[in-house]
């Protein structure tokens with residue numbers, strides 16, 4: 001390089017240097033991961049579909065005001081489109097300040113189970129008449145017998161769940177019995193990562 005090079009020469013040199021650095025960076029990536037340079041540029045820490053949909057169910061559950069069990073459900077079609085989402089809560093216009101979230105109350109009219117709409121039922125109702133035939137349901141809690149009836153009747157084909165804490169109860173055993181008879185597959189979901197942090201400042 002000559003010290004007396006013109007402005008034009010310098011910019012050409014800078015361009016060449018930049019080009020060679022880019023090539024070097026790409027070569028390093030090829031060597032380290034074996035992918036073609038173009039592919040290697042994608043974000044390495046993205047959510048896989050199943051984690052994404054179950055995370056949506058979990059996020060939806062956070063809307064629930066049930067003090068014992070917050071449940072979320074997310075229904076997804078064959079093209080990986082979310083067609084419905086829901087959580088357990090009271091029906092529209094039945095205020096959380098009026099209706100009880102209590103359980104096993106001495107006053108039988110003050111038990112939440114008389115009033116709460118289950119997450120899966122809410123998701124199915126929220127699907128806005130879209131066909132659910134062949135869809136997959138991601139739910140944070142294994143569905144009860146009443147939700148299972150709706151799942152079967154709406155044509156949902158597959159159920160993935162996280163918790164099965166009530167498996168021993170008759171309602172839930174009835175669910176399995178119906179799901180088996182209707183040949184709807186169900187399995188416990190093991191996420192590929194332990195946690196997903198959502199930071200509202202992360203943009």
Ligand SMILES: O=c1ccn([C@H]2C[C@H](O)[C@@H](COP(=O)(O)O)O2)c(=O)[nH]1
Nearest residue numbers: 066068069071088118119143144147
């Ligand atoms: O299929 C189901 C089963 C239950 N839920 C909801 C209903 C209640 O709000 C809670 C369960 O309360 P517990 O105090 O743990 O019995 O879960 C649902 O959304 N879907």
Ligand SMILES: [Zn+2]
Nearest residue numbers: 118144146147
């Ligand atoms: Zn239910």
